[in-house]
Amino acid sequence: METRTPTVSVIIPCYNAKNTLRGCLGGLLEQDYPSFEIIAVDDNSSDGTGEFLKTFPGVRVILNKANHGPALCRNKAIEAAKGEILLLIDSDCLVDDKRLISKHVEGLREPPVDVLGGGVRGIGRGVVAKADNYSHWFLNIPHSANKVGTHLTTNNMSVKRRVFDQMGYFDARLRTGEDTDFCERAVKAGFKLGLRSDAVVKHHDRENLGDFLKCFYTVGLDRIPTRRRSRHRYWYVLPFGFFSSLLYCLPLGLALALQVTFAWFPYDKRVVLFFPLIFLGRLAMTAGIVHYYYRLTFGDKREPRGEK
Numbered sequence: 001m002e003t004r005t006p007t008v009s010v011i012i013p014c015y016n017a018k019n020t021l022r023g024c025l026g027g028l029l030e031q032d033y034p035s036f037e038i039i040a041v042d043d044n045s046s047d048g049t050g051e052f053l054k055t056f057p058g059v060r061v062i063l064n065k066a067n068h069g070p071a072l073c074r075n076k077a078i079e080a081a082k083g084e085i086l087l088l089i090d091s092d093c094l095v096d097d098k099r100l101i102s103k104h105v106e107g108l109r110e111p112p113v114d115v116l117g118g119g120v121r122g123i124g125r126g127v128v129a130k131a132d133n134y135s136h137w138f139l140n141i142p143h144s145a146n147k148v149g150t151h152l153t154t155n156n157m158s159v160k161r162r163v164f165d166q167m168g169y170f171d172a173r174l175r176t177g178e179d180t181d182f183c184e185r186a187v188k189a190g191f192k193l194g195l196r197s198d199a200v201v202k203h204h205d206r207e208n209l210g211d212f213l214k215c216f217y218t219v220g221l222d223r224i225p226t227r228r229r230s231r232h233r234y235w236y237v238l239p240f241g242f243f244s245s246l247l248y249c250l251p252l253g254l255a256l257a258l259q260v261t262f263a264w265f266p267y268d269k270r271v272v273l274f275f276p277l278i279f280l281g282r283l284a285m286t287a288g289i290v291h292y293y294y295r296l297t298f299g300d301k302r303e304p305r306g307e308k
Contacts, residue, residue: 008036008101008158009083013073015043017091018052020204025056027095033102039081040091041073049091072172074154078164086164090155094123094202103199104158113194115159115186117152119143122205128212131277132205135216138263142200146263148193154179156201163191176219177226212277213284220288242293249286256282 010028014021021040028038041062042050053061062076070090078086087104089095097103100118107116119142122133139146140153154170157179167189170178183193206212224238239245239252257279264271271278 005033005035006084006105007082008033008085008087008105009077009081010036010038010087010089010101011074011077011081012038012040012089012091013043013070013077014040014045014049014053014091015067015070016045016047016049018045018047018049020092020094021049021052023094023096024089024091025053025059027097027100028089029056029058030098031101032098033105036087036101037082039077041077043067043069043073068172069175070154071170071174071178075169075172078169084161085158086161087158088154088156089201090203092204093120093155094204096202097200100199100201103196107194107196107199108158108160111194112192114163114191115152115157115183115193116199117148117193117195118156118158118199118201119197120153120156121200121202123202124205124207126207127274127277128209129205129207131274131281132212132215133203134264134268134271134274135260135278135281136205137203138260140195140197141264141267142197144197144267146195146197148195151180151183152193152195154182155203156199167191174222174226177222181226212281216281216284217288217291220285220290221292223285223289224292239289239293242290242297245286245290245293249283249290252289253279253283253286256285 012024037060038058039060039062040053042053042064044064044067050063053059062080074088085105085108087101104116104118117140120137120140121142122129122137139151140156163186167185171181174181187193206215239248257275260278261271261275
């Protein structure tokens with residue numbers, strides 16, 4: 001009996017992405033899959049991204065009049081999408097596998113899962129880019145046998161339409177960590193997560209140390225409100241206030257850096273050479289956690305960044 005081919009909507013949030021979009025859209029437009037659409041949402045870019053998107057025939061373009069962040073962009077595209085499967089790709093990803101969509105569809109089917117992540121290979125020049133690759137994609141190591149926990153990343157993730165229909169979309173209040181929040185809500189709702197590590201995209205990683213540290217600091221600002229709502233399985237190891245966050249800063253940064261290193265070590269033993277930079281990035285994340293609690297304790301008494 002022939003298996004029916006489900007329709008796929010590829011969703012790409014874009015912000016000042018003109019320099020990377022050609023590698024992303026070019027590869028998607030050459031996919032071997034027979035039934036798919038591409039929806040790109042420009043988040044009020046200032047570099048001409050919106051106009052550049054219109055030069056790609058067959059790409060549906062949604063233009064935001066203000067900058068809202070990637071979660072809201074994805075939500076808008078999901079609402080407009082016609083596909084039974086939603087494939088989420090970021091605009092700074094390079095797609096050079098013509099079977100990427102096919103692999104996601106196959107991975108959702110056998111064994112059946114509801115949310116599927118793919119492999120991510122970081123690309124960039126210099127030691128910072130290499131450390132960024134290790135730091136960000138330790139759950140998405142290409143061609144690995146990593147076991148999926150409760151988190152997949154939205155730069156290479158496919159979701160069955162019924163998941164969004166039953167539990168809602170991404171939390172648009174979060175600028176980072178919306179993928180963690182969504183996946184953990186999905187698991188609690190009874191949906192199954194999976195990983196197909198050979199469905200690989202390449203990601204343009206950060207090459208500047210300041211950008212690298214700023215990224216993880218911002219992640220730290222959102223970490224507590226995200227984990228608080230979802231009650232992540234490791235919730236108990238996170239600090240619960242400003243003073244405890246100060247005490248946790250060094251040991252938590254070390255523990256998170258070791259987590260990254262142990263995940264990569266079976267596949268790339270060079271990760272140990274980058275441990276100092278990985279640790280520095282995790283310290284930046286814990287600094288964000290400290291700042292979150294500082295603002296909550298001594299500054300703005302309203303619940304900041306994504307709190308209900």
